[in-house]
Amino acid sequence: MTDRTFTMIKPDATQNGHTGGILEMINAAGFRIVAMKMTHLSEAKAGEFYAIHKERPFYGELVEFMSRGPITAAILEKENAVEDFRKLIGATNPANAEEGTIRKKYATSIGENAVHGSDSDENAAVEGNFFFSKLEQF
Ligand code: ATP
Ligand code: MG
Numbered sequence: 001m002t003d004r005t006f007t008m009i010k011p012d013a014t015q016n017g018h019t020g021g022i023l024e025m026i027n028a029a030g031f032r033i034v035a036m037k038m039t040h041l042s043e044a045k046a047g048e049f050y051a052i053h054k055e056r057p058f059y060g061e062l063v064e065f066m067s068r069g070p071i072t073a074a075i076l077e078k079e080n081a082v083e084d085f086r087k088l089i090g091a092t093n094p095a096n097a098e099e100g101t102i103r104k105k106y107a108t109s110i111g112e113n114a115v116h117g118s119d120s121d122e123n124a125a126v127e128g129n130f131f132f133s134k135l136e137q138f
Contacts (some may be wrong), residue, residue: 005081006127011069012112035075035132043067073131
């Protein structure tokens with residue numbers, strides 16, 4: 001299952017009404033949505049998802065933020081999906097994000113940066129399976 005990546009539209013972007021705008025940018029960049037749902041992560045689930053960052057100083061803040069409100073989770077398909085999607089979302093800190101990227105347009109800070117994008121094929125598969133059963137992946 002290469003050529004797939006996983007994304008979340010984070011609580012800040014959801015609250016600010018940017019879900020539609022972000023999905024439009026994703027479609028315009030040539031990604032096909034093969035799974036999608038709106039959900040609200042508990043603190044426990046957000047902590048599990050970002051467990052890789054457990055030792056980082058911003059972990060508590062990240063878990064609190066990601067469980068603050070609804071998100072949209074999706075699996076996206078495209079040739080070279082992981083790398084191309086990281087380019088489309090832009091740098092973690094929106095101050096460093098290039099023009100034309102989702103974070104440049106919609107992120108407000110390094111913590112509240114509008115979208116998540118998987119950083120490897122392996123993590124894309126793990127993260128997609130975290131949210132979607134096989135029956136929900138098309
Ligand atoms: P994501 O994994 O959400 O796509 P990323 O890969 O660009 O983001 P990571 O280093 O994996 O960045 O960090 C995960 C998330 O933790 C960031 O997207 C951001 O929400 C938060 N974060 C990262 N660094 C900081 C920081 N210095 N201060 C506050 N929050 C941070
Ligand atoms: Mg990351």
